[in-house]
Amino acid sequence: MSRVCVPRDAATLAVGADAVAGAIAERGVEVVRTGSRGLVWLEPMIEVETVAGRIAYGPVMAKDLPGLFEADFLNGGEHLLRLGRPEDHPWLAGQTRITFARCGILDPASLDDYRAHGGFKGLERAREIGPAATIAAVTDSGLRGRGGAGFPAGIKWRTVAEAPGETKYIVCNADEGDSGTFADRMIMEGDPFTLLEGMAIAAFAVGASKGYVYSRSEYPHANATFGAAIETARSAGVLSDFDVELRVGAGAYVCGEETALLESLEGKRGQVRAKPPLPAHQGLFGKPTVVNNVLTLATTPWVLAKGGEAYAALGVGRSRGTQPIQLAGNVRYPGVYEAPFGLTLGEIVNDIGGGTASGRPVKAVQCGGPLGAYFPPSLFDTVYDYEAFAARDGLIGHGGVVVFDDTVDMAAQARFAFQFCALESCGKCTPCRIGSVRGAETMQRVMDGVDTEANLALITDLCETLKFGSLCALGGFTPYPVMSAINHWPEDFHVVRDI
Amino acid sequence: MTSLEPWRPERGEEIIAGLTRLDGAVLPMFHALQGAFGHVPKETVAMIAHALNLSRAEVFGALSFYHDFRHEPPGARLVKICRAESCQAMGGEAASRFLLADLGIDWGETTPDGAVTVEPVYCLGLCAVSPAALVDGQPLGRVDGMLLVEAARA
Numbered sequence: 001m002s003r004v005c006v007p008r009d010a011a012t013l014a015v016g017a018d019a020v021a022g023a024i025a026e027r028g029v030e031v032v033r034t035g036s037r038g039l040v041w042l043e044p045m046i047e048v049e050t051v052a053g054r055i056a057y058g059p060v061m062a063k064d065l066p067g068l069f070e071a072d073f074l075n076g077g078e079h080l081l082r083l084g085r086p087e088d089h090p091w092l093a094g095q096t097r098i099t100f101a102r103c104g105i106l107d108p109a110s111l112d113d114y115r116a117h118g119g120f121k122g123l124e125r126a127r128e129i130g131p132a133a134t135i136a137a138v139t140d141s142g143l144r145g146r147g148g149a150g151f152p153a154g155i156k157w158r159t160v161a162e163a164p165g166e167t168k169y170i171v172c173n174a175d176e177g178d179s180g181t182f183a184d185r186m187i188m189e190g191d192p193f194t195l196l197e198g199m200a201i202a203a204f205a206v207g208a209s210k211g212y213v214y215s216r217s218e219y220p221h222a223n224a225t226f227g228a229a230i231e232t233a234r235s236a237g238v239l240s241d242f243d244v245e246l247r248v249g250a251g252a253y254v255c256g257e258e259t260a261l262l263e264s265l266e267g268k269r270g271q272v273r274a275k276p277p278l279p280a281h282q283g284l285f286g287k288p289t290v291v292n293n294v295l296t297l298a299t300t301p302w303v304l305a306k307g308g309e310a311y312a313a314l315g316v317g318r319s320r321g322t323q324p325i326q327l328a329g330n331v332r333y334p335g336v337y338e339a340p341f342g343l344t345l346g347e348i349v350n351d352i353g354g355g356t357a358s359g360r361p362v363k364a365v366q367c368g369g370p371l372g373a374y375f376p377p378s379l380f381d382t383v384y385d386y387e388a389f390a391a392r393d394g395l396i397g398h399g400g401v402v403v404f405d406d407t408v409d410m411a412a413q414a415r416f417a418f419q420f421c422a423l424e425s426c427g428k429c430t431p432c433r434i435g436s437v438r439g440a441e442t443m444q445r446v447m448d449g450v451d452t453e454a455n456l457a458l459i460t461d462l463c464e465t466l467k468f469g470s471l472c473a474l475g476g477f478t479p480y481p482v483m484s485a486i487n488h489w490p491e492d493f494h495v496v497r498d499i
Numbered sequence: 500m501t502s503l504e505p506w507r508p509e510r511g512e513e514i515i516a517g518l519t520r521l522d523g524a525v526l527p528m529f530h531a532l533q534g535a536f537g538h539v540p541k542e543t544v545a546m547i548a549h550a551l552n553l554s555r556a557e558v559f560g561a562l563s564f565y566h567d568f569r570h571e572p573p574g575a576r577l578v579k580i581c582r583a584e585s586c587q588a589m590g591g592e593a594a595s596r597f598l599l600a601d602l603g604i605d606w607g608e609t610t611p612d613g614a615v616t617v618e619p620v621y622c623l624g625l626c627a628v629s630p631a632a633l634v635d636g637q638p639l640g641r642v643d644g645m646l647l648v649e650a651a652r653a
Contacts, residue, residue: 014640179583267525
């Protein structure tokens with residue numbers, strides 16, 4: 001009897017995957033709950049295991065099932081929703097899946113399935129070659145921190161390995177707060193053992209015996225799946241003497257900043273620490289600590305298994321390897337698209353994303369979360385790579401790409417950037433704590449048509465202060481969305497609004 | 500929110516005692532208390548301070564920092580709606596306004612009959628099915644105003 005894979009990724013549950021799974025199981029068919037392949041506009045996308053391989057159908061709602069059974073979908077029968085072999089779908093075929101190689105394919109609850117799909121080969125290799133060669137492999141791969149800062153992972157690991165002290169920690173930053181990003185969540189839900197393996201590799205490399213994953217309260221499903229994976233790995237003893245604990249944040253965006261995250265893990269207010277000392281020297285509870293994003297850690301098993309050079313062979317410039325690009329907002333084909341660095345923003349938005357969902361013209365694309373710049377279509381030739389984005393006063397961040405159509409009011413988006421900063425400021429440094437509030441007020445005056453030029457000059461000046469005077473990226477990067485909006489869409493700041 | 504317990508100090512002490520072995524136990528305690536009672540009762544600040552040998556100021560400082568922790572139990576149904584950029588781009592604000600107008604409340608408020616609480620969140624990671632919400636912990640994507648009202652009142 002054919003098995004049917006039905007995703008249980010939170011985004012698929014949000015559009016009815018549970019009802020679909022229930023309706024299939026009711027007919028006595030075996031259902032496997034997987035992660036999502038990331039073609040989210042086709043979710044719930046189900047896959048039937050046939051003699052010819054998996055055949056996908058989507059988007060499938062529970063009401064479609066009588067028709068699908070009638071069409072003999074269990075044997076890959078023809079139907080309006082039939083998508084064919086998922087790996088042949090252009091959206092998947094065009095990708096280079098490394099971090100997401102297994103996501104959406106395997107049963108995230110099964111260690112056997114993980115092993116059958118190449119799991120633990122990276123950790124085994126690390127143990128064969130020893131800590132120093134493990135760090136060298138990660139350094140050679142050119143893998144940079146996928147949380148957004150882009151710091152070379154191998155250098156961070158070496159710093160912690162060389163730091164004196166018996167007690168060291170691996171902290172996984174899973175506080176994925178950027179709007180338009182969901183790759184960490186998808187890995188935790190769809191391939192949790194990859195993250196655990198990556199953490200175990202890091203622990204082996206630097207000599208740590210304890211790891212923490214700091215996740216979000218907004219991710220209850222990811223926490224449940226990942227928490228269960230920790231228990232499974234622990235009872236199977238696959239991580240040997242390395243232990244991992246899942247901790248959950250409480251709605252504070254700033255805790256995605258690594259030092260605020262460490263404070264929060266210690267049970268304190270999530271306030272940013274001044275650096276130095278670096279967390280690599282004095283991190284969690286004052287001990288040397290590796291703080292890496294989910295995607296960074298989840299990529300290291302592949303790097304170890306295939307070698308650093310194989311990973312470094314992909315990408316452009318100093319941006320090596322792949323980036324799981326997360327397409328969201330007003331986009332026709334939202335989802336996660338993993339590709340080597342080097343695509344242009346236009347290719348990402350128009351070719352891969354298919355333009356807007358509304359069918360209206362694209363007006364702005366915010367890259368890198370709420371602290372990322374808004375790009376106009378005139379900059380669609382920008383190459384997706386850390387340095388190229390920085391050269392255009394933007395950032396890649398955690399890989400989020402949020403598309404807006406021509407109905408968006410860029411002054412309102414700029415005001416939101418200040419409001420968000422005010423809401424989420426930890427309060428430690430003055431530019432961010434006070435500047436964000438004054439920025440929102442001043443932007444409101446601009447929107448009300450009060451002394452527009454003078455107030456825009458004030459905002460520009462304020463942004464300089466925020467950029468250079470803030471302790472962390474929350475205050476330091478809020479000028480990106482604000483100034484990009486002002487510079488690229490000046491007309492939106494000079495209109496009379498009838499509100 | 501079906502399984503909330505009424506606040507009892509002995510139960511609070513018990514929850515706290517069960518977590519003291521953790522390093523940096525303060526947030527896990529807040530979460531466990533809110534999970535049980537729907538909020539973090541103010542009496543627990545002194546209990547946690549005592550259990551962890553911290554000052555009450557340190558514990559209250561942490562409690563008041565995080566958006567999630569409530570000082571009062573929420574309504575019978577808890578609706579969290581994303582207000583971040585991806586959902587903005589897909590009409591999330593209009594959908595939210597429709598629900599809030601229908602319920603006659605503002606963000607963070609509970610209907611006078613205690614039936615529904617609506618809270619803002621900044622990203623549920625459901626950006627590819629924007630606009631998104633979490634209703635009693637169940638994710639909802641591609642919502643509009645009517646769908647939110649249905650989910651809130653169902």
